[in-house]
Amino acid sequence: MKKFITCLLALFLMAGLAACASSAAITSEPEKKGGRYPERQIELVVPFAAGGGVDLVARAVAEYLSKEWGKPVIVANKTGGGGIVGARYALSEAKPDGYTALMNNNSSTTMYEAGTNRPVLRLKDHMLAARVAESPLVYAVRADAPWKDLRELTEWVKENPENLSWASVGPAGFSSFGVAEWLSAAGIDYKKTRMVSSEGASDSAAKVAGGHVLLAVHNAGEVYSLVQAGKLKVLAVQDGKRSPLYPDVPTTEELGFHGLTVKWWTGISLPAGTPEAIVKKWEAAVAKMEKDKGFIGQLEKIYLQPSYLPSAEFKRSAERELDWYAELAEEMGIRK
Known part of the structure; x- marks a missing residue:
């Protein structure tokens, strides 16, 4: 009888352990898939000032995801260093747990690394979740400037390169690479022109409108209200x-500037080491968001x-x- 009871207890114990294991597997499966994120x-x-393109997209993203995930997504502007102060905060100082994300763009990723001798952040430090x-x-x-198009401005800059001033968030910012690529195509010495620091697109556009800087190079939407x-x-x-925003304005191709490729973009970065399940959750949420009429309306x-x-x-x-920006930075002397 004792032997029988011992065997019975052993069987109960084994069944209990199996149930626990099964329960643990079930519980861990949602975590494995990121099912409990966010809690x-x-x-x-946003590593740039409020009012620019990155900031406005971030606010539209935050509004959508707050509703989609049922948890608040809060936008925090942390400016400085051409976008690197905020980027470092989000990618190096924050925990890689998905609760701090970066609304990045060229300036805080590819352009920064290509234009900096000892970058404190590299592309490998970004878990790029989705564009x-x-x-x-x-x-x-400025509206009263004497040039009717970029070709006329280019001819003037060829004669007066030292008089060309342009605004950028930093030596390796979006505007810097846009200007450098244009001047390279025109055969003008980039180093003879002058960069004026700004906190972002809204700041530099205002500087041009106020006559403090000659040229603003930004995305089409960032200057539209002032136009x-x-x-x-x-x-x-x-x-x-x-562009449908500027139907009467010629393209660079029409004006004879061929092969210019700099284009503005923004997307989501997470810190290196963020669990793959969380990266995938962001990726899937952005894919769904980009089919949402409300979000598309916000972008419009x-x-x-x-x-x-x-x-x-x-x-x-x-x-x-x-790769291309590194080559351009070397050729034009952008890298510092």
Whole structure:
């Protein structure tokens, strides 16, 4: 009898252990898939000033995801260092747990690394979750400037390179690479021109409108309100086709500037080491968001186009961009 009871207890014990194991497997499966994320507030860091393209997209993303995930997504502007102060905070100082994300763009990723001798952040430090939006680059000057298009401005700069001033968030910012690529195509010495520091697109556009800087190079939407207000005019749109925002403005291709590739984009980065399940959750949420009429309407209000890329494609695209920008930075003396 004792032997029988011992065997029975052993069987009960084994059944109990199996049930526990099965229960643990069931519980861990949602975690494995990121099913429990998010459980609390998420901070979405914008490394540029409020009012620019990255900031406005971040606010649209935060609004959508707050509803989609049922947890607040809060936008935090952390400016400085051409976008690197905020990027370091989000990618190096924060825990890789998905509760701090970065709304990045070229300036805080490919351009920064290509244009900096000892970058404190590299592309490998970004878990690129998904690209969100893009826009062609435009060249804008004060409304009463004497040039009717970019070709006329280029001819003037050839004669007066030292008089060309342009605004950028830093020596390796988006505007810097846009200007460098244009000047390279025109055979003008980039180093003879002058960069004026700004906190972002809204700041630099205001500096041009106020006559403190000659040229603003930003995405098409970032200067639109000042163009509509009669403060700025656009000399060219850097694209293969005309922009619906500026139907009367020629493209750089039309004006004879071929092979110019700099284009503005923004997307989501997470810290290296973030669990793959969480990266995939962001990737899937952005894919769904880009089919949402409300979100598309928000982008249209700020004159940007949805341009979703999933994580792997986003990474490949950024790596190709980095290679070209590194070459351009070396050629034009951007790297400091």
